[in-house]
Amino acid sequence: MIKSPLQIARESYSPKLPKSLQGSVKIVEGKETESVADQADIKQLFPNTYGMPLLTFESGDATSVSAKNVGVILSGGQAPGGHNVISGIFDGLKKLNPDNKLYGFLGGPGGLVDNDYVELTAELVDHYRNTGGFDIIGSGRTKLEEEAQYEQAIVNCKALDITALVIIGGDDSNTNACVLAEYYKAKGAGIQVIGVPKTIDGDLKNEMVETSFGFDTACKVYSELIGNIQRDANSAKKYWHFIKLMGRSASHIGLECALQTQPNICIISEEVEAKQQTLDDVVTYIANIVAERAAKGDNFGTALIPEGLVEFIPAMKKLIAELNDFLAHNEVQVGALEGNKEKRDFVAERISDESREVFVSLPNSIANQLMLDRDPHGNVQVSLIETEKMLIDMVKAKLKKMKKAGEFKGKFKGQPHFFGYEGRCAAPSNFDADYCYSLGNTAAVLIAEGKTGYMASVRNLIAPSDEWIAGGVPVTMMMNMEKRHGAMKPVIQKALVRLDGAPYKKFLEKREDWAQNTKYVYPGPIQYFGPSEVCDLTTKTLKYEQE
């Protein structure tokens, strides 16, 4: 492996741990827990893992722990810090008992079923400390949902004498981890399952999980890029940059980047939905700001667009829900049709009148993108929908009409961008490096204590890392029932942007000023070495949520 000078320097970084994880750990059990909603259903579906207590770690006395073999899986989209979770599990296990062994299943959950694995040795782990990416063992989106997969996993684990699995994933992967934990506990299979909250999207969070790892670094990378674009826009003064940002459903990334960079426009999907806005309302809002700035001679600007926007426009949401059901039941027929036009016509003839009206009004390219394959969890692959281009075209058309009516006297040239993959494998910020290493160590302790159905949790994150609180949260506590693939399923509740939350309120106070005036902030690149107030700072979202 050829390493850059930064990577070599970064290898020697020692991630910071909370006090409770620096020596031996004592576990303090809290109250019994309940799921966030649909308690009766969730309790019935998870009789063995429902209601378990919250766990908090404190410093304790050293105890002897018998040796264990543990398996780890990276699941879903990459997020900065995954390698540090693995090095945290590895170091945590070795500290508890040097004979503990860690195996990595390759290519995501599929590796567990296909028995594709590698032993994670000190030499291998050392190469990946504090680096971005998931390439140490790879990731994948195979969904573990069938009994045959669970059974095969038992066979594969037994062959390696593995008695615990750590699943590092987002809300869907941790939902599956919980189902697996329940199945193994009910069966007495002797395999514990522990989850770790990962996703750049920031939508796996709740009272006990303050943020998912990777959100901090990814937002910093996007904010650097947005800042660079804003400086260009403010220098050339001739383009409107429409920047779509990853985040699947929730607008946390867009909101955080807006708080960091102060763009002229940032659309928040959750607000669009709450106000029952149409696509035309969104386009009109943008076009009006373009026209107002143009009236002052500012024919340039930046607009941040959340990746999942189309799913939050109520009429589009209804259409997408119908398409999800329809495509799930008619996959073969639609797949057999030759061209996109045939597919669009076939679908349009078979959906409700209301959804048909919306479907046929969309640009063909967007209608085609809405019919693409769902991911294994039944989600529309919003990263493939070119909302930023669609909005540029629609704003342009609106401004043309406004020009005719004398309401717009400027120029409009749009530049589309999509930032997503650029941030997912960045070298983790100090915050993510420390947080991930702490999560990995936490998972190791939960395993040593024989826990299952828990997610590793590290809280109090805006305090210095010494004061972070580590422990475990029962995954069932985060669950509710939602419709997936046309049927009600237990899933971890997605945390969307709260319109009564402090980060959104801060944005609301400022957005009019940012729209009318050019108040750009240029955050610059992540700093790994230097003063703590520059290098260890976390997101504004966490700061505002907790102050």
Ligand code: FBP
């Ligand atoms: P996870 O939820 O698995 O963490 O993935 C997040 C994400 O990066 C989304 O922001 C994005 O919509 C999606 O993955 C892209 O998926 P893919 O990796 O399959 O292109």
